[in-house]
Amino acid sequence: MSDVEQLQSGLLAEIAEAGDLGAVEAIRVKALGKAGTVTGLLKTLGGMSPEERQIAGPRIHGAREAITAALAERKGTLETAALDARLATEKLDMTLPVSTGAQGSVHPVSQVMDELAEIFADLGFAVATGPEIEDDWHNFTALNIPETHPARAMHDTFYFPDEQARDGKKMLLRTHTSPVQIRTMMSQQPPIRIIAPGRTYRSDSDATHTPMFHQVEGLVIDRGIHMGHLKWTLETFVKAFFERDDIVLRLRPSFFPFTEPSAEVDVGYTRDKDGRRIIGGAEPDGWMEILGSGMVHPRVIAACGLDPDEWQGFAFGCGIDRLAMLKYGMDDLRPFFDGDLRWLKHYGFAALDVPTLSAGVGA
């Protein structure tokens, strides 16, 4: 065995036994440092004849490469072992509870209003608004409800004192969203397709009535619009809203001073195994009234400055709170306006439950 081979095998044995990264580094310096043994051998190559160098060169270079590789490998092994040892001491109890942050919610009334806007947008209806503090002309007179009409008394109207009359008109809290019909027809030319959701007020309070509630008004004014269009619109809306195709509607002749002919609309329900009413079912077990509707009265159209011989259309009004109750199964109206966090979290909707037609308007 030559000196070179002897040196190499000695170093390799030392490397194999090196116990830590410091020992590995010491061997590297001893062998490959400036004054290292292998470095020393490499320096001898310069003084050799070409023939000698041809023989010794590969041997010395081979030894250097073998030692370099062994050092790297040993270093890697030791580093892996050290990392494993450190990781073995680092432990987090992953069963510990974590907080996901406060969970907010959207009120069912707001959610249903968004659902309505989405459905009616697809049918070409824009969303209109109007004041809640109204005058009696927009709320009643223009809607063909003169002062002495029994329907006016039936509205249980909240009034403001006479001193607050504006332009000689008595001020009140709107009893329905229908004045938005008037404001819309007076401010834009037909064709008109709008819905108008919002707060409405009647001085009525019991298990099924609150003095404040929410309604949505629908209005279509165009040429040649008839009751068949009304029926289709309501059927289409109700099916889209409840996301069922087997919903049966029943139209009943009724009376609203601002529509003629007028119809109330019942929706068929079936009972589930717990006896709860579920909207829908081709063979209804019963009927629930959900909205009032009709063809806009020619006098109302004329009161808005439009020619009733040219323009006709339909209107409908529907309780939003009631729609929410029927769709999502609340059985009491009063908690809607109590702000009870338990109720809001139970019946509320996640912020990202934005109603869309592609994902379904319900959540």
Added chain:
Amino acid sequence: MKFTLGWLKEHLETEATLDAILDGLTKVGLEVEGVEDPSAKLGMFKVARVLTAAPHPQADKLQVLSVDVGGPEPLQVVCGAPNARAGLIGVLGQPGDYVPGLDVTLKIAAIRGVESRGMMCSMRELELGESHDGIIELPADAPIGTPFIDYAGLADPVIDISVTPNRQDCMGVRGIARDLAAAGLGTLKNLVVPSIKGSGDCPIAIEIVDPDGCPAYFGRVVKGVVNGDSPEWMAKRLKAVGQRPISALVDITNYVMFDLGRPLHVHDLAKLSGPITVRKAKAGETALALNGKSYALDETMTVIADATGVHDIGGIMGGEHSGATGATSDVLIECAYFTPEAIARTGQKLGLTSDARVRFERGVDPAFLADGLAIATKLVTDICGGTATLAIEAGTPPSGGKALRYDPSLTEKLAGLKVAPEKQRAILTSLGFGIDAVWNVSVPSWRRDIDGTADLVEEVIRITGIDEVPSTPLPRAEGVAKPTATPQQAIERKARRTAAARGLNEAVTWSFISEAEAAPFGGGDWSLANPISEDLKVMRPSLLPGLIGAAGRNADRGADSIRLFEIGRRYLANSEGLTLGLLLAGDKAPRDWRTGKAQPFDALDAKAEAIAILAAAGAPVDRLQVFEAVSAGVYHPGRSATLRLGPKTILAEFGELHPAAARAFDIDGTVIAGEIYLDAIPAKRGGNDHIRVAYAPPPLQPVRRDFAFLVAADKPADDLLRAVRGADKVTIVDAKLFDIFTGTGVAEGEKSVAIEVTLQPADKSFTDADLTAISDKVVAAATKAGARLRG
């Protein structure tokens, strides 16, 4: 409006079943609200005779009866009624029968050891009356074994319909029958109008001084009547529809009103002095009405008076003083026409409603005064005897029934339903309309509601069946649906979902609050004249009272962390401003193994919510400035602020609720609240431009430098940050406050504020000299703002 099936059949010749009639009523627009069919409820109970009654061996108050109900064997029944005795004929319920008054289904039972196979019933147990002194006793000729309700004549189903305000003609059974006949459910019988041969002049004169309020008053006297109980058939029908029989004369007026929609009134002639005068009330006059209450009248109200004063509030309620009693011998029957608008006004003013008012204010048939009076007279003489005088017909009722020019094609144009003209003619004719060959339509006098051709269309389609109207799709605009939300609606939706995403729960609270709740907010501009209660009186000037109330209720229920928001309007003198109110109370973070003690909310949490929500709603939050709060008394003066765009446009106000305000709302602990004025957010300029500003990231990395400054402890941090940011507008792109320190090493009355400044090199890296120069500018700017570099 209630009526019985039997009563209906007085006017309608029909073979239709009860169910068919109920369906028909709803179909034509007379919505059925309820039906009480006694044969479904009480049909099982039978007439039975007590054969023997023996004492119960175990109980003093019970007897063991042997009861014959027509079967082969008598039944043994244990009974506790004091009047149970041998020979009594009563009403028996047997095992399986449901007793409505007890809410119990009978079964064979041992009562104190003795088997009982049924129950002898009281009136109350059958829900036929209040009497519970003992079991029902029937006359000796009551047929044993027959159903009790057949024997008692109670089998007539009672139907309750809702009559819409336009259909006064259906506030009498005959009008309902007419609608059903038109809908093919039978034939309307002829109305028999008796001809009354009066003898002698009416002994009292009738003068109409107020023809506007009462254009016509027809009346006559019947002399020598006996006003006893009304006959059983009439009393039974009145009871079935919820009317208490009073006396024959009064019952007759009620009967004719419910039968024919024709209100009447009867006066005891002996109690009238001088002519009957129909006039306006005088100021200060009062009327003591039949309901026992006294009403103060004014000059707009029509009254029936005599020489001594006011008797009746005309068309609404008769007077206590001159009403018919058992002693009445000569009676004046009144059949008048009152002007609907006047009745409505008077009724509203007095807050007085009655069956007569409901009919007069909807408009009774103006052509039915003489006939109505004749029918009433006949009933009076038939039931109470006496002799009728000649009638007086004072005044002239308005001519009812308009003439319309109709085009039958209108049905298809307006309702979308094609109905053959001949069918339309048949429908309208059966409803009483007259139609000539060229479709000139005369409206019947009882249909005051019909005043245009659209009304005729409604008549045709409601009788044809509104269900027949074919569903017709609305024409659809080309392409996909267009966006419909207005900018304000877009703002509202973004604000709502951002607040919810940030952990706030949306509430909806009343728009009206109490005066006390409004007071800290400067009171409300709008207070209801007729609030439902003092708590719901003032239109809210702020959303906070509602939220504070809700927070208080939640705290009372044990909620430990309250995050609420509401989006709604605040009601100002001249506008309704869309507002987002928010409230934070209790724990911001609960105690936790990681973070330790529970952390409370502070006023800056509201600032964070305000900025985040404003940003989401599209407000230019980079330009917002913090100013002091403006709602004095609402917020803690040192822990509240407004966010403004310039000095005038306030976008939000928030802070810690003033302890005095919190106390006024009876809520404990620190409450953080705020309002974001969504209506003040400036509209975005530019239309539907989706193209963003070109993307141009800086080519070189930014450089960060930290500075610590000493400033007066009460120096607003924002002043210093603004100064630093403004020190070199080209290179300084951000300045972040990352630490505030007071204590060791910082002089009393001072604080150390640490700021990280981010510098952005443009096209070449900063040199040391550049950086030193910028640092010097920063320090100089801070110094100018009253700070000095911390050494």
